[in-house]
Amino acid sequence: MRSVFLICRKELNSYFASPIAYLLMAFFALIFGFVLFNATRDFIRYSFQMQFQGGGGPMSINDQIITPLLGFTSTITLFLVPLITMRLFAEEKRSGTIELLLTSPVTDLQIILGKWLGAMLLFLCILAMSMINLALLFAWGKPDLKPVLVAYLGLILQGGCLLGIGALISSMTKNQIIAGGVTFFVVLLLWLLSWSTANDTGVLSQVLNYLSIVTHFDNFAKGVVETKDLVFYFSMIFFSLFITSRAMESLRWRA
Amino acid sequence: MIKVEGLTKRYARTVAVDDISFEVEKGQIVGFLGPNGAGKTTTMRVLTCFLPPTTGKVTVAGFDVQENPMEVKKRIGYLPESPPLYPEMEVIEYLRFVGKLKGIASTELRSRVDEVIERCAVADVRTRLISKLSKGYRQRVGLAQAIIHNPDVLILDEPTSGLDPKQIIETRELIRSLAGDHTIILSTHILSEVEHSCERVIIISQGKLAAIDSVANLTNRLRGSEAVALEVDASSGRPSPADVQQRLGTVSGVRGVRLKDSRNGRLVFEIESLQGRQIRGDLARTVVNAGWNLNELRSVGLSLEDIFLQLTAAEQKDVEQPEGVQA
Numbered sequence: 001m002r003s004v005f006l007i008c009r010k011e012l013n014s015y016f017a018s019p020i021a022y023l024l025m026a027f028f029a030l031i032f033g034f035v036l037f038n039a040t041r042d043f044i045r046y047s048f049q050m051q052f053q054g055g056g057g058p059m060s061i062n063d064q065i066i067t068p069l070l071g072f073t074s075t076i077t078l079f080l081v082p083l084i085t086m087r088l089f090a091e092e093k094r095s096g097t098i099e100l101l102l103t104s105p106v107t108d109l110q111i112i113l114g115k116w117l118g119a120m121l122l123f124l125c126i127l128a129m130s131m132i133n134l135a136l137l138f139a140w141g142k143p144d145l146k147p148v149l150v151a152y153l154g155l156i157l158q159g160g161c162l163l164g165i166g167a168l169i170s171s172m173t174k175n176q177i178i179a180g181g182v183t184f185f186v187v188l189l190l191w192l193l194s195w196s197t198a199n200d201t202g203v204l205s206q207v208l209n210y211l212s213i214v215t216h217f218d219n220f221a222k223g224v225v226e227t228k229d230l231v232f233y234f235s236m237i238f239f240s241l242f243i244t245s246r247a248m249e250s251l252r253w254r255a
Numbered sequence: 256m257i258k259v260e261g262l263t264k265r266y267a268r269t270v271a272v273d274d275i276s277f278e279v280e281k282g283q284i285v286g287f288l289g290p291n292g293a294g295k296t297t298t299m300r301v302l303t304c305f306l307p308p309t310t311g312k313v314t315v316a317g318f319d320v321q322e323n324p325m326e327v328k329k330r331i332g333y334l335p336e337s338p339p340l341y342p343e344m345e346v347i348e349y350l351r352f353v354g355k356l357k358g359i360a361s362t363e364l365r366s367r368v369d370e371v372i373e374r375c376a377v378a379d380v381r382t383r384l385i386s387k388l389s390k391g392y393r394q395r396v397g398l399a400q401a402i403i404h405n406p407d408v409l410i411l412d413e414p415t416s417g418l419d420p421k422q423i424i425e426t427r428e429l430i431r432s433l434a435g436d437h438t439i440i441l442s443t444h445i446l447s448e449v450e451h452s453c454e455r456v457i458i459i460s461q462g463k464l465a466a467i468d469s470v471a472n473l474t475n476r477l478r479g480s481e482a483v484a485l486e487v488d489a490s491s492g493r494p495s496p497a498d499v500q501q502r503l504g505t506v507s508g509v510r511g512v513r514l515k516d517s518r519n520g521r522l523v524f525e526i527e528s529l530q531g532r533q534i535r536g537d538l539a540r541t542v543v544n545a546g547w548n549l550n551e552l553r554s555v556g557l558s559l560e561d562i563f564l565q566l567t568a569a570e571q572k573d574v575e576q577p578e579g580v581q582a
Binding site: 006093104106107252254 | 300303328331337343
């Protein structure tokens, strides 16, 4: 476990030693703030209208601002993940530092877990930027906290899944651009799976729908924690990291 | 300490290492000599558990690299051809990281880091970013990284490549100072490198073991035949190259004469002797007797390719007759 944390810390340090961590955090904060501003402005305008003209349904900050906002955030993660994971293994393979890791008394699994955890922590730092904005909503409004926490849990689990897939792809190439590009398309595909099958009830489309990472987030966004979604995310994380360790081993044999 | 039996490593299409066997005793410095692409790096990577062998049995300190890689890795320090450095780290930060990675207890870490910093003479750059270091310093930090956990076996892949002469001497001295407590394998494609730092040599060529011997024996064997560079003045347009070449070819003990350069009114030849023959005196006499001006006569080291030719074809050469003039 000591080795896992050691490698995790090294990863996190190298993210923050380059501009990449700050850039991702800044751009995420910018986009999130922009969307939140628009959603809040519309919400306030709408609530004024209702006050003066009467009528309309009940208003809820949770349903009308936070849920769509965090749903949108789950889409932004699709773009963030390739940028986070592309360097994980590809850079070490190119610069040769992978030889240091693989000839040190640590197992492949410890290396992979450490790297994934490092990527995960950066992802959490990026997500944390959105909390600054949400804190404002909590300061002046009275949204319900629990569904927000559940949505964050969903974001984190979905992020962990995607980061696992990104790590797997990064472990298969020396080229960061290829790692990032392929990850982006794979992640995009997993997202699109939910589009094509939304109105179909055949078995195949249901399977595809189940495989889509985004469909499992929908429940979390509504504030519902379902066991099947938890199982899906945890098994995806486990599966992708397991395949990564297999990929590293097969590369050793072929190398 | 290290035992390699019938090691073969096959890549998709090529055989990088073909049935190599050797043993290294504790405390020895062994040179791994071979031209580029001979399989040196591959063999070292198998020893360090970076690559698994296709067939064969490799044990380090009694542990098999395939069955017990963790134990082997704990006992090996490895400096790959390009030092595995993280450019965004400071030297001391990097050494601490490697120390922890190699499993050094945190109570010992500080003293170990201080020791290797002093030993590898990187104290003056300890807080410098690795990306800002010169090649020589990088190499030394790489070496510090390899010895930080005080390994029994040290594997160095071309430790002096790309360094300037002063740095090469320093690195050699450093390696020799490490000899007592560590078993060292270092690879190189430079013959003099081996002569300077190693006790034994393992020569491989095209994945096969060409020779394995002590340095003293090997150099004796090689010194038996020598290559000589000879320069004759021809500023007046005479003598003609063919003339000189023909005359030198008749000297007894000469295996071949090659014209290397004929510009600026000088003729430079490279002459190779037969095994065990001293030819310099005879060559000088021949030139002077012919009335030509002898500008220079010196023995040149054999290139690695020559050595391989000699080692692999040593038997035939001894019975070979002088071939005379070669164009």
